[in-house]
Amino acid sequence: MAYSYEPHHWEDFEVGQTFETVGRTVTESDFTLHSMFTGDWTELHSNAEYAEDGPFGARVAHGPMTFTLATGFVYRSGIVERTVYAFLGMNYMDVNEPVFMDDTISMEMEVTDKKEIDSVEDADMVTIDTVVTNQDDVAVFEGDMKFLIYNRDAKE
Template identity: 55%
Template sequence: MAYSYEPHHFEEFEKGQTFHSPGRTITETDVVMHAATTGDWNELHTNREHARERDFGERIVHGPMTFVQAIGMVMRIGILERTAYAFLGMNYMDLPNPVRIGDTVSVEIEVAETKDLESRDDVGLVVFDTEMTTQDDTVVFQGDLKFFVLRTGEASVEP
């Protein structure tokens, strides 16, 4: 599977296109850095003894961290490098299963919609149906990520 994608402008996206990210193993350091950055030291994520007594039997990754990792992996694919103008939000987000420290995650995105904007001629709307899975194909994130993407000629994608 190829992982090296070139940046895409709005006109280069077509409904149904799919892109895949490389995998990334979630580490103890990732969890500690997320807790320190956000101030969320919930013991389900940071206290092994407490978490051992809970439903999952071990510490799990913060739900918001799972979302943030998904966004990062979408950006790592490379198709939005220097062409993403704005992340606009989502209509839905599901976290159906936890990510555990040591899981290797990756994302697959599919272009769900492209839309010309009457109010702007420099960007278009691209919606990506996004799914993050673990090494054993367990789905841990699903959502529709909405971006304004620059049109051809509106940004240089040269390094």
Template identity: 50%
Template sequence: MVYSYEPHHFEEFEEGQTFRSPGRTITETDVVMHAATTSDWNELHTNEEFARERDFDGRIVHGPMTFVQAIGMVMRIGILERTAYAFLGMNYMDLPNPVRIGDTVSVDIEVAETKALESRDDVGLVVFETEMTTQEETVVFQGDLKFFVLKTDQTEFGS
């Protein structure tokens, strides 16, 4: 496992490389801010009594917030700092278990694919298999994140 906070250009990524983010504890404030910015005040996230009556035994974090936290944690690793040109999307995303307020989550990523592009000489495609787990190693997010990453001779966007 590589713990790296150094930016990587396209040529520095190799299939099979792995990276791990620092942990982060999800707070009440995170949930309230997400609800406020998305207007998603679903009671599973905002009403303890309502959520206790459901299968979750208490409030859970929004699924989209889990995804957003995963992306943020990938960026926090540092390997895409100033080299990520574009996030292109995903082929799949799974949220097999809920995140709860107070969970400490971290992300493991593996370089699943690197591909030089005939149509672009400034960037290459890097696909990361991504998994977020809680402090108890419960998997709460899985997905393949696709990025255009700058090549080594591209030190600034548009150069």
């Protein structure tokens, strides 16, 4: 697996191709900003005293926050820099394990499908399977992300 920080047009992606991201440590600010942005102040995420007596023994990241961090990793890898037309969704998304404050997470990606589509003239679809792991190599998130990616001659 190789780090890649170069933008990829649709033609550059190959089924079976893999990428990995750098890591990032999840912080108190991440928890707070996610709660502020979404309005989700569930105590399991925002109240240390409450969460300490909960099922995980400490505050954990919101499941949707873990997904959001995963989408950030795709962008941070550089492979969709100025080449992504749209995020189309996912066929599956699993939040396997909790993410705790101060966990360091990173993501591995594999291109699993690539297809031409008729609905957009200058972009086609790429599906990327993703696995986010923590510092102990435990998978905390998995899912496939579908993107429309510009064709090389579409937009420079």
